[in-house]
Amino acid sequence: MGHILIVAELNDQGAIREASYELVSVARKLAEETGREARGLVIGSGVADVAAEFASKGAGETLFADDAALANYNSDGFNQAIRAAVEATGADLILISNTPSGWDVAPRLAAGLDAAYVSDCFKIDGAGDGLTFYRRIFNGKLDAELSTEGITVATVQPGATEPFEGTSEGGTTALDLSLDGVRSKFIETKQAEATGIDLTKAEIIVSGGRGVGDPEKFPEIIQPLADALGGAMGASRPVVDAGWLDHPYQVGSSGQVVTPKLYLACGISGAIQHLVGMKGSNFIMAINKDPDAPIFEVADVGVVADLFDIVPALTEAVKAAKG
Ligand SMILES: Cc1cc2nc3c(=O)[nH]c(=O)nc-3n(C[C@H](O)[C@H](O)[C@H](O)COP(=O)(O)OP(=O)(O)OC[C@H]3O[C@@H](n4cnc5c(N)ncnc54)[C@H](O)[C@@H]3O)c2cc1C
CATH class of the missing domain: 3.40.50.1220 (TPP-binding domain)
Structure with a gap:
């Protein structure tokens, strides 16, 4: 039985997004149902403390990929970091939030791993034989149920699950990472024009x-x-x-x-x-x-x-x- 890898996402201030704690809820349920172990992954620059926070707030054992080139999201670097974590843990289920960076990296990761890919799940069930992934199709008019074989990369819809609120035991481990061929570089974040609407x-x-x-x-x-x-x-x-x-x-x-x-x-x-x-x-x-x-x-x-x-x-x- 493989592991579940929970890929955390950080906001602009470097804090873990609530959606990542929703992934923790999904992973913990699946761990219980399937006997897999869940591991966290935090990617960024100077993220050892954030990884420790993720480990203690539900993710348990957490890896972190720490590199100046990962300070801001870029698909090559994040893809390589997640791949390294998959290889280090033997994870066969990789959970990523269905956010703009998730949409970008998850299919690349799945293609590189020759893994199955299911996007935008609102539920994943591990109680039966194998895993069942649920996603809405045709503008929410139908629910699709999918099963996969082998390593699976799944993105989970933010807001579809309650975030995990509690504590967990678990240490952190720095990933041995040598990034290669990172072709995109972060330039700047521009605030969208303020509309005064909140x-x-x-x-x-x-x-x-x-x-x-x-x-x-x-x-x-x-x-x-x-x-x-x-x-x-x-x-x-x-x-x-x-x-x-x-x-x-x-x-x-x-x-x-x-x-x-x-x-x-x-x-x-x-x-x-x-x-x-x-x-x-x-x-x-x-x-x-x-x-x-x-x-x-x-x-x-x-x-x-x-x-x-x-x-x-x-x-x-x-x-x-x-x-
Ligand atoms: C990745 C992703 C993210 C998404 N994010 C969002 C999101 O953030 N927010 C969001 O809203 N959607 C989002 N959607 C889209 C979502 O799936 C639906 O398509 C959308 O919410 C439908 O909008 P609607 O209810 O206005 O339109 P419709 O589904 O077309 O519904 C229109 C409704 O109006 C009713 N109606 C028509 N005329 C009248 C009338 N004269 N009087 C009374 N009722 C009338 C109809 O009966 C119908 O129920 C997202 C989809 C995806 C795939």
């Missing part, structure tokens, strides 16, 4: 989805309700992908994770990637024409109706109630 701090969010249907309708229908309630406007990803609103408005796994007191979803189907960004809201109200829309599964109040009938009426009612 949904993570909003207590009330009124979000519109593809069901709003027209960019003009956001300032006409959605924003007025947000304003009447003293809240902020949000959106699902297709709205942002279509260029109707900027990325800071996006709620979900590749946008903002929000926890307002009230989240109002208008014309949003409730795909898992949207749900992971808002399901922690205190009270969720959903307006959707489709009574089978998955958003109703997480909604405290669901209104099966045309949003163009309900939202303006709601705005007027709120204004009237506030005098």
Whole structure:
């Protein structure tokens, strides 16, 4: 039986991202189910202390790849570091977060190892024979179940699992690494232009989805309700992908994770990637024409109706109630 390698990801401040502790939860469950041992891996420059933190907060025995050339993410260097850890540990399951750097390195790693590759899993099950990987396909309308043979590289969707919160025993080991042929070099990080929108701090969010249907309708229908309630406007990803609103408005796994007191979803189907960004809201109200829309599964109040009938009426009612 091989090992599970948990590849940690660091943020710009050099701290371990929450998504890495979600990988720890997945790995610990699988370790229990399959008898494998889990090992952590931290990659960076001057990361011995961060590796020790990862080891003591759930990952257990942790390797670290420490090199000035790894101070910032680059695919050649990180690929080589993970490969070295796989060779050192005999890992047959490599868990990586499904983040931009994860999307980049995981398929390269799988190709180099001649391993199976499963991306964007929301669950991995080890209770039966072998491992079963679950991922959503066709915009969340179907779940695919996959099994693999041999070494497997899997990326796990951030937010799909609770992060591990607890302690663990385990030391750290520096990987013997000699990087070769690192062809890309980090130049600089540029902060995206500030928009002044920070949904993570909003207590009330009124979000519109593809069901709003027209960019003009956001300032006409959605924003007025947000304003009447003293809240902020949000959106699902297709709205942002279509260029109707900027990325800071996006709620979900590749946008903002929000926890307002009230989240109002208008014309949003409730795909898992949207749900992971808002399901922690205190009270969720959903307006959707489709009574089978998955958003109703997480909604405290669901209104099966045309949003163009309900939202303006709601705005007027709120204004009237506030005098
Ligand atoms: C890697 C990855 C990351 C992703 N990240 C995100 C993310 O961060 N955030 C995100 O939101 N999505 C994300 N997605 C996309 C996600 O899978 C869904 O495609 C998306 O959330 C669907 O957006 P939607 O609900 O607005 O659109 P749809 O799924 O098209 O739903 C529109 C809904 O509007 C309803 N509707 C239509 N007209 C009306 C009307 N007049 N009145 C009332 N209801 C109406 C319909 O019944 C339908 O339920 C991601 C996908 C991937 C693969």
